[in-house]
Amino acid sequence: MARHAGVSITTVSHSLNGKGVVAKATRQRVIEVAAELGYSADAIARGLRSNRLGLLGLVIRPLDTLGSYQPEGVDYFLRFAGAAAVEALDCGYGLVLMRDPTAGNAPGIALAADGFIISDPLAGDPVIDLLTRNAIPLVAVGRDVERPDFTAWLGGGTLRNVDSVIAHLHERGAKRIALVTGTDDNSWNADSENSYREWAAENDQSPIVYNQDERLGEEGGREIADQLLASDAPLPDAIYCLTGRHAAGIQAGLQAAGCRIPDDVMIVAGSDSEQTRNSTPPITSVDLAPEATAKAAVAYLVALLEAAEDDQPAPPEIEYDIRDRASTRRG
Amino acid sequence: MARHAGVSITTVSHSLNGKGVVAKATRQRVIEVAAELGYSADAIARGLRSNRLGLLGLVIRPLDTLGSYQPEGVDYFLRFAGAAAVEALDCGYGLVLMRDPTAGNAPGIALAADGFIISDPLAGDPVIDLLTRNAIPLVAVGRDVERPDFTAWLGGGTLRNVDSVIAHLHERGAKRIALVTGTDDNSWNADSENSYREWAAENDQSPIVYNQDERLGEEGGREIADQLLASDAPLPDAIYCLTGRHAAGIQAGLQAAGCRIPDDVMIVAGSDSEQTRNSTPPITSVDLAPEATAKAAVAYLVALLEAAEDDQPAPPEIEYDIRDRASTRRG
DNA sequence: AGATATTGCCAAAACGTTTTACATTCCGGA
DNA sequence: TCCGGAATGTAAAACGTTTTGGCAATATCT
Known part of the structure; x- marks a missing residue:
């Protein structure tokens, strides 16, 4: 040349x-x-000099624990990843989807990324340890519940979702509201449960909480339905179930026992998915806006990377909407 | 150290x-x-020496023309990308989703990938030009119709899908079968139409073919339904429609005109999607097996990269199944 | 006219590896 | 005692950039 x-x-x-x-x-x-x-x-030679490859890493923790990267009907994560990849491109970066880079045979490229996005970190997440040890900037979606001083995360709106959902259910006439969370040790599960218990305490309701393994999918939801039916306590008149697949399973299980949705029990899912859209009746869900969240996360990370040391940007806020469907529409 | x-x-x-x-x-x-x-x-320094970064590039051409990377209900590509990313990881590579790297502001990292997967290349695709010019190995899903000597592609089974679908429809009693393709200039559209026309010629049927822009989605399908209804010729008794969103739109359009599915007209979609699964009636579709295809493509590319110059592997074959649903189940 | 800036370009170092070719030591055999 | 070869380790080159410092040549000032 x-x-x-x-x-x-x-x-x-x-x-x-x-x-x-x-x-x-x-x-x-x-x-x-x-x-x-x-x-x-040559991007590699340039990268060697500048220590900047133009590459972002994305680690989706729930998929690590879920084992599969294509859980049927769970489109949140793939939509998130797709949108993140596109936004990264628009910012002039490539985006690499990775599994847990602390687990054994991570591709060598893992630590070469300029920055990372960690979706739904676990409590005290070792991936965050690894990255901070290597001084690689990162942004999380959902907080690390054991790391209160780590503030570069977004998605705090999920906390407020609990309040919105409860308000929605109250408005529709619910009195006794149960909560079903997953068992992954992340802030999505933990903070939702905490908020719910706070609300219960403030309203003199005895909390009704079930925790079910995310991996069990709809079948896991049916199990919860059985437990609810077998319980001594009367059925709740509304159930807020964080994952869409559990929600669909609970609905099917309750219906199989002759319970009418929404007239006997109303159901809300904390995450919209194909199952919630297409159950009968369709299930009211929180739209977690995977595309908007992904875009915001990437934009935030890029801003972080390109900002001067002294004026780090603040994480963006994201608003979530409730998709109002027949599972909470009585009469 | x-x-x-x-x-x-x-x-x-x-x-x-x-x-x-x-x-x-x-x-x-x-x-x-x-x-x-x-x-x-350090992966970068190592990459500089060895010219191998441990990175694969993925370019999904239909998404380039579609403009959006999150077309609603089109989950084929995101599932493909997700599965490809995972398989790449299992092979020790990272996978970067890119847009058309020939278009302006491609991230510099683009040409640093060790190899590429091009999904549904256009006729005479400039991306293939670019990569061959830079001696970067690539694998295509679907062939480049103007490049008969380029053989590193898989997905030839889509050709045989036309025959399977026609056989399926015959079996269910169809006599006059119409074809609706997209307008993207790729082998999926072109080869399907050719196969269909061959079949029509061999069976003394005058071909009924419509081409509709993929971007128009369900609305585009309704337009085709209108055109079918307005046509002088009698309605076909079965329609093979390549894209799922068009199929759902055609079905809705015909139903709105009082036409019963499947009794008056049967419908088959060439690509399964949320719309085909959840229309009423659900639409019989070819399951293009995005996960299996992605895995095969990545494995093939990796084999190509790691094989000695002299014994290049042959592309794998992929089988597709027909998901038999109510839209082709009469009486 | 001489001193000093300014402009335009380049040589060389540095980035952190891998690879090649050579240096040292040690041993056994002649 | 000397030599050849095996065993072990290292120095230096190479990968293709970016960055730093400097050198001419030209322009500007006194």
């Missing part, structure tokens, strides 16, 4: 990057020759 | 990579010190 343009390697670099001092004419010529030759600087 | 272990940089490299000649004891010690320090070779 340098030979073709009749200048030094240095001048080529300066011309193409707009750095240094190069005569306009020379710069122009170099740019033309580069275009003609289809030349562009 | 070298200092900590009291050996030269060379010996560290040799020890960790199992190359060169190092005394067993020395190698052991180096490995221990590395583990203790949490040291592992």
Whole structure:
């Protein structure tokens, strides 16, 4: 390239990057020759010098514990990943989806990313340890409940979802509201349960909480339905179930026992999915806005990477809507 | 690192990579010190030397033309991307989803990938040009119809889908079968239409073919329904519609005009999606097996990358199933 | 005219590996 | 005692950039 343009390697670099001092004419010529030759600087060599590859890593923790990366009907994460990849591209970065990079055979490329997005970190997440140890910037979606001083996370709105959902159910006439969470040790489960218990305490209701393994899917929901039916206590008149697949299973299980939805029991899912949209009746759900969240997370991370040390941006807020469906529409 | 272990940089490299000649004891010690320090070779520097980053690129062409990367209800591509990412990880690679790298502001990292997967290349696809010019190995899903000598592609089974679908419809009693394709200039559309026309010629049926822009989604399907209804020719008694969203729109459009599905017209979609699963009646569809296809594509590409020049592997075959639903189940 | 800036370019160092080719030590055999 | 070869380790080159410092040549000032 340098030979073709009749200048030094240095001048080529300066011309193409707009750095240094190069005569306009020379710069122009170099740019033309580069275009003609289809030349562009090798990203790896450039990365070696600058320690910036132009690559973001994405780790979706629930998929690590779920084992499968294609759980049927759970489209939240794939939509999240797709949207994140696109937003990254728009910011001039590539995005690599990875599994837990602390687990054994992570590809060497893992730690070469400029920054990371961790979706739903576990409590005291070792991935966050690894990254901070290597001084790699990261942004989390959902907080690490054991790391209160780590503030670069977004998605705090999920906390307020509990209140919105309870308000929604009250409005529709619910009196005794139960909560069903997953068992992953993340803030989505933990904070939701805490908020719920707070509300119960404030309203003199004895809390009704079930925790069910996310991996069990609809079948796990049916189990919860059985437990509710077998319980001595009367059935709640509304159930807030964080995961969509559990919600669909609970609804099916209750219906199988002759229980009418929404007239006997109303159901809300904390995460919209194909199952909640297409159950009969369709299940009212919180739309966690995977695309918007992903975009916000990427934009925030990029801002973090490109900001000066001294004026770090604050995490963006995200608003979630309730998709009002027949499972909470009485009469 | 070298200092900590009291050996030269060379010996560290040799020890960790199992190359060169190092005394067993020395190698052991180096490995221990590395583990203790949490040291592992910098992927970028290594990449610079070896020209291998451990990164695969994925370009999904239909999403480039679709404009959006999250078309509602089109889950094929996100499932494909997710599965590809996971399989890549299992093979020790990271996977980067990219847009058309020939279009302007591609991230520099684009050409640093070790190999590429191109899903549904266009005719004479410039992305394939770019990659071959840069000697980057690639694998396509679907062939480039203008590049008959390019053989590293899989998914030829889509050709046979036309036959299977027609056989299925015949079996259910269809006599006049219409075809609706998209307008993207790829082999999925082109080869399907060719196969259909061949079949029509062989069976003395005058072909009924509509082409509709993929981007129009269900609305585009309704338009086709209107055109069918407005046509002088009698309605076909079965429609094979390649995209799921068009199929759902056609079904809705015909139903709105009082046409009964499947009794008056049967419908088959060439690609399963949320719309085909959840229309009333549910639409019989070809399951394009995005996960299996993605896995096969990645495995094939990795085999290509790691094979010696002289024994290149052959592309794998993929089988597709027809999901038999009510839209083709008469009386 | 001589001193001092300014402009335009380049050589060389640095980034952290892998690879090649060579240096040292040690041993056994002549 | 000397030599050849095996065993072990290392120095140096190479990968393709960016960055730093400097050197001419030209322009500007006194």
